[in-house]
Amino acid sequence: MRQPHSLLSLLLTAGPIAQSSSGLSDSSLEKHVDIVTLGHSFNPVIAAYRTGYPHHRRTPFAVSPNRRTGYLAYLDASGTGVHVQPINPSTFAAMGDTVTVSAGKEAGGLVAHDDDAFAILTNEISPSSGSDIPIPVIYRFKNGRQVWKTFIGGPNLDSGGSSHASPDINGDLVFSEKYGHYAAYIVVTAYEGWASGHFGDAIRYLDTDGNIKEISGASSSWGCSHNTGIAFEAADAPPFASICAEDQGAIWLTTKGQGMATAGKKISNELTVNGGSNEPMGGMGGSYSALARFVGQDSYIFAWVSRGAVDLTPNDWMGTGYTKSQGRTENRNVAIALFSDKNTLVDEEATSEIGAADGDNQVTWVTEGSNDCSNAHAAAFNSSNALITWEEIQDPICDFEAMGCRGKFAGTFYQLVNSKGEKVGVPVKSTDSFVAGDMVTVSEGRVCWPYISMDWDLSGPASVSSVRKMSFACISTASGSTTPS
Numbered sequence: 001m002r003q004p005h006s007l008l009s010l011l012l013t014a015g016p017i018a019q020s021s022s023g024l025s026d027s028s029l030e031k032h033v034d035i036v037t038l039g040h041s042f043n044p045v046i047a048a049y050r051t052g053y054p055h056h057r058r059t060p061f062a063v064s065p066n067r068r069t070g071y072l073a074y075l076d077a078s079g080t081g082v083h084v085q086p087i088n089p090s091t092f093a094a095m096g097d098t099v100t101v102s103a104g105k106e107a108g109g110l111v112a113h114d115d116d117a118f119a120i121l122t123n124e125i126s127p128s129s130g131s132d133i134p135i136p137v138i139y140r141f142k143n144g145r146q147v148w149k150t151f152i153g154g155p156n157l158d159s160g161g162s163s164h165a166s167p168d169i170n171g172d173l174v175f176s177e178k179y180g181h182y183a184a185y186i187v188v189t190a191y192e193g194w195a196s197g198h199f200g201d202a203i204r205y206l207d208t209d210g211n212i213k214e215i216s217g218a219s220s221s222w223g224c225s226h227n228t229g230i231a232f233e234a235a236d237a238p239p240f241a242s243i244c245a246e247d248q249g250a251i252w253l254t255t256k257g258q259g260m261a262t263a264g265k266k267i268s269n270e271l272t273v274n275g276g277s278n279e280p281m282g283g284m285g286g287s288y289s290a291l292a293r294f295v296g297q298d299s300y301i302f303a304w305v306s307r308g309a310v311d312l313t314p315n316d317w318m319g320t321g322y323t324k325s326q327g328r329t330e331n332r333n334v335a336i337a338l339f340s341d342k343n344t345l346v347d348e349e350a351t352s353e354i355g356a357a358d359g360d361n362q363v364t365w366v367t368e369g370s371n372d373c374s375n376a377h378a379a380a381f382n383s384s385n386a387l388i389t390w391e392e393i394q395d396p397i398c399d400f401e402a403m404g405c406r407g408k409f410a411g412t413f414y415q416l417v418n419s420k421g422e423k424v425g426v427p428v429k430s431t432d433s434f435v436a437g438d439m440v441t442v443s444e445g446r447v448c449w450p451y452i453s454m455d456w457d458l459s460g461p462a463s464v465s466s467v468r469k470m471s472f473a474c475i476s477t478a479s480g481s482t483t484p485s
């Protein structure tokens with residue numbers, strides 16, 4: 001129907017756009033299309049759990065603290081073998097030889113060091129584990145040679161006596177420069193012991209020699225039930241900043257308590273059904289670059305997608321402090337939360353009041369439309385500003401409760417937000433760039449990540465042929481961007 005007052009709405013919408021000059025603009029986005037020729041084939045799509053809908057297959061990317069060396073990791077198209085390609089973090093050109101973890105089955109996280117060393121999180125079949133499910137493992141390489149390898153699953157790790165495997169890692173590896181330790185936060189399933197057949201998560205700390213450190217109040221063998229999304233970022237001391245999405249009805253800041261415990265903070269109430277919670281951190285292929293630490297600060301920002309929460313009912317299984325809810329919207333929108341330090345939510349915790357009509361009043365929404373949003377990520381530009389990015393589907397069809405949707409891809413969006421969580425300007429829209437790997441602050445005001453230049457079709461399950469080219473994209477803010485030469 002034609003609107004009689006279209007001139008008025010035109011005038012009204014012209015206002016904010018004209019005032020948005022302080023935000024990002026099209027020229028903030030820089031693309032290096034097909035800049036890297038890969039030594040091996042890579043399949044850029046992973047089918048999502050339950051729906052089979054296409055997700056980007058994660059390509060971890062990391063840059064050394066001195067910003068001289070970058071590394072890009074990707075899974076071989078055969079499904080076995082994780083390749084790590086050194087990358088010049090200024091030009092994104094390949095530099096040096098590819099290193100391969102030949103048994104690796106997922107490129108699950110990457111850390112770059114100054115001395116031509118890196119560590120990678122993957123999973124592999126380990127005959128000595130007593131299981132034919134892949135076991136999570138961390139490798140460290142220096143000058144192209146393996147220095148050590150440490151399984152962070154398998155037997156004899158959990159004091160409770162269960163043995164863990166990770167069919168999908170769906171987590172992350174981080175390193176604290178100050179504390180000098182790695183930590184990995186991963187999804188696990190128990191194949192022996194009290195939790196056999198169930199899914200949970202584990203947090204494992206390692207020193208730089210590859211020894212697992214059992215740290216009280218930081219290490220964890222079984223945290224969130226059926227973890228459906230992880231966000232993890234280093235801190236200057238353990239415990240590191242951690243977030244989980246569980247299948248009982250919430251997303252938690254788990255830094256304190258390392259699990260879905262009321263010792264932590266309830267970030268949000270979520271619709272959860274059958275081990276699904278709306279793929280808040282990206283679902284399959286996700287769980288990276290969702291939580292970012294502001295540069296040089298103790299504060300963090302977290303981005304996820306949510307259907308919101310209404311009509312809170314008791315969670316009898318979990319008891320006081322836990323609730324079930326219904327989604328507010330059919331589609332998912334982008335939400336953010338801010339933390340003044342690794343334990344402290346800036347806004348209130350999500351309510352646990354039984355009978356509450358609104359369960360999401362505390363949420364800071366970045367989008368509030370009817371397009372379905374997915375693949376949300378956060379990265380810090382500097383001490384006080386961050387980049388939030390996501391993808392949208394227009395007129396989404398959401399066949400599966402608490403899972404992803406399908407429909408026409410409507411673009412990737414890049415939004416500047418400040419440390420109060422306020423949007424600055426309007427988002428930049430791009431239909432030919434995507435976030436498909438870790439977002440790295442390569443210099444103040446400049447965030448870059450890898451992706452595959454391709455037609456991105458979200459209309460249903462897709463099979464895509466393998467590629468041999470990797471692209472990189474960056475968003476730079478006008479001020480404070482020191483483009484490396």
Ligand SMILES: *[C@@H]1O[C@H](CO)[C@@H](O)[C@H](O)[C@H]1NC(C)=O
Nearest residue numbers: 381382383385477478479480
């Ligand atoms: C951080 O980046 C924003 C956006 O470009 C800029 O306005 C601000 O001045 C920067 N802050 C610092 C401390 O560099």
